[in-house]
Amino acid sequence: MIALTDSTPPTQLAAAVHAFVEEHLPAAWLAAARADDWVTVTRLREDPDGSSEWWERLGAAGLATPTWPVEYGGLGVSADTAQVVKEALATYDAGRGDVDFISIALAGPTILAHGTPEQKERHLKAIALGKERWCQLFSEPGAGSDLAGLSTRAERQPDGGWLVNGQKVWSSYAHLADFGILMARSDPSLPKHRGITYFLCDMRAPGVEPRPLRQMNGDAEFNEVFLTDVLLPDSARVGEVGAGWAIGIATLMNERSGLSGRPGVGPGRADALLRRAQETGAWESPVVQDDLLALVVRERANQMMTVRAFAESGDAAPTAEGSVRKLANSTLLEDLATYGPEVEPYGGTAWSGELPQVTYDFLDMKKLSIAGGTSEIQRNIIGERLLGLPKDPDPEKDLPFEDRTRS
Numbered sequence: 001m002i003a004l005t006d007s008t009p010p011t012q013l014a015a016a017v018h019a020f021v022e023e024h025l026p027a028a029w030l031a032a033a034r035a036d037d038w039v040t041v042t043r044l045r046e047d048p049d050g051s052s053e054w055w056e057r058l059g060a061a062g063l064a065t066p067t068w069p070v071e072y073g074g075l076g077v078s079a080d081t082a083q084v085v086k087e088a089l090a091t092y093d094a095g096r097g098d099v100d101f102i103s104i105a106l107a108g109p110t111i112l113a114h115g116t117p118e119q120k121e122r123h124l125k126a127i128a129l130g131k132e133r134w135c136q137l138f139s140e141p142g143a144g145s146d147l148a149g150l151s152t153r154a155e156r157q158p159d160g161g162w163l164v165n166g167q168k169v170w171s172s173y174a175h176l177a178d179f180g181i182l183m184a185r186s187d188p189s190l191p192k193h194r195g196i197t198y199f200l201c202d203m204r205a206p207g208v209e210p211r212p213l214r215q216m217n218g219d220a221e222f223n224e225v226f227l228t229d230v231l232l233p234d235s236a237r238v239g240e241v242g243a244g245w246a247i248g249i250a251t252l253m254n255e256r257s258g259l260s261g262r263p264g265v266g267p268g269r270a271d272a273l274l275r276r277a278q279e280t281g282a283w284e285s286p287v288v289q290d291d292l293l294a295l296v297v298r299e300r301a302n303q304m305m306t307v308r309a310f311a312e313s314g315d316a317a318p319t320a321e322g323s324v325r326k327l328a329n330s331t332l333l334e335d336l337a338t339y340g341p342e343v344e345p346y347g348g349t350a351w352s353g354e355l356p357q358v359t360y361d362f363l364d365m366k367k368l369s370i371a372g373g374t375s376e377i378q379r380n381i382i383g384e385r386l387l388g389l390p391k392d393p394d395p396e397k398d399l400p401f402e403d404r405t406r407s
């Protein structure tokens, strides 16, 4: 455990994290980061033989999950302090990556807020130490934006356990996960929001079958997950039977807040694009200059909005306001990825060897305005919950789920 508190001045905080990394990061990783050799760093990060010891050290020091309570593997510090830690680790690309986003930003905080003492004991330290990876089993072929329409069934068994049957989809990294946060319908005779229960699903339980889906950029990050006669003990339930919708919403708000960019003001993706335009000569065009400077201004405004959210709430606690930041950030990142090819020779459409980053980003860009709730859904939330506009009418709102019209 490293001794950092909210009263440690930020420069001292950052220096302590740098000292820790310099002492404990595997030598090859440290050397590659010092040489700006990010290709080697990426390879080392992805090799479990080389990186698992580092993840364990990082977690044991409380640096993987700084905001969590000390007894569960954190430092008990505010999100502001945690951000200083995160940025210091980023200098070496030594923080936990996208593949652990669900574990650290969604599953862990949900278990902390709603889990039983046994669930906290069993899972939180394991997540902090990088020994457990989680996925999110919410979306289904017929339930994405309208998540409350989910139809995966959890039926109570005579021994108190649950029999789960259904299909999930778009489950990021489910093929690598040890556990999944799962929402399932436990009572179809209730209106759709009231009959859902939240579970922690062991991904190695018999009947759980992730099938990877290949994306157009070549990655296979998502899966369909088939759940066939999966038996879960009642100890896998989070919260009361039928209280899963409220817990799921708390998870989703954490997700939106986590997808809203960093709360720090400084050079970002737009600046990198601007530098690239200067290298390729695209910057000579006044039109390109105008477009890129507009993107730089938008990125700074987004950064300031996130800083303000942290400052106002102390810890940027997830609320519907997170939808404003998620929407602004995902549309900006999408526009940046769309603009990338404009500054490249041949528009990033011709290359030899590896797919260039700009082309990868272009092919990957659409996901930003879909994951964590689409941009249209964020606009609905902003309209209804922040601006007080009337809700979309739902004449079947109070009907039992099993009697609703379904396509």
Ligand SMILES: Cc1cc2nc3c(=O)[nH]c(=O)nc-3n(C[C@H](O)[C@H](O)[C@H](O)COP(=O)(O)OP(=O)(O)OC[C@H]3O[C@@H](n4cnc5c(N)ncnc54)[C@H](O)[C@@H]3O)c2cc1C
Pocket (backbone or CB within 6 Å): 135, 136, 137, 138, 139, 140, 141, 142, 143, 144, 145, 146, 169, 170, 171, 172, 173, 366, 367, 368, 370, 371, 372, 373, 374, 375, 376, 377, 380, 392
């Ligand atoms: C990169 C990525 C990672 C993801 N990871 C996960 C994961 O790990 N786990 C998981 O459970 N899910 C995950 N998802 C799924 C994601 O949450 C859903 O794709 C998303 O909620 C949209 O649902 P859908 O795909 O069913 O689209 P639909 O809900 O069918 O929407 C189709 C279109 O209709 C629009 N629309 C729908 N309803 C309304 C409305 N009321 N008002 C206005 N417009 C509307 C939508 O905006 C969209 O444009 C991931 C998705 C992506 C892209």
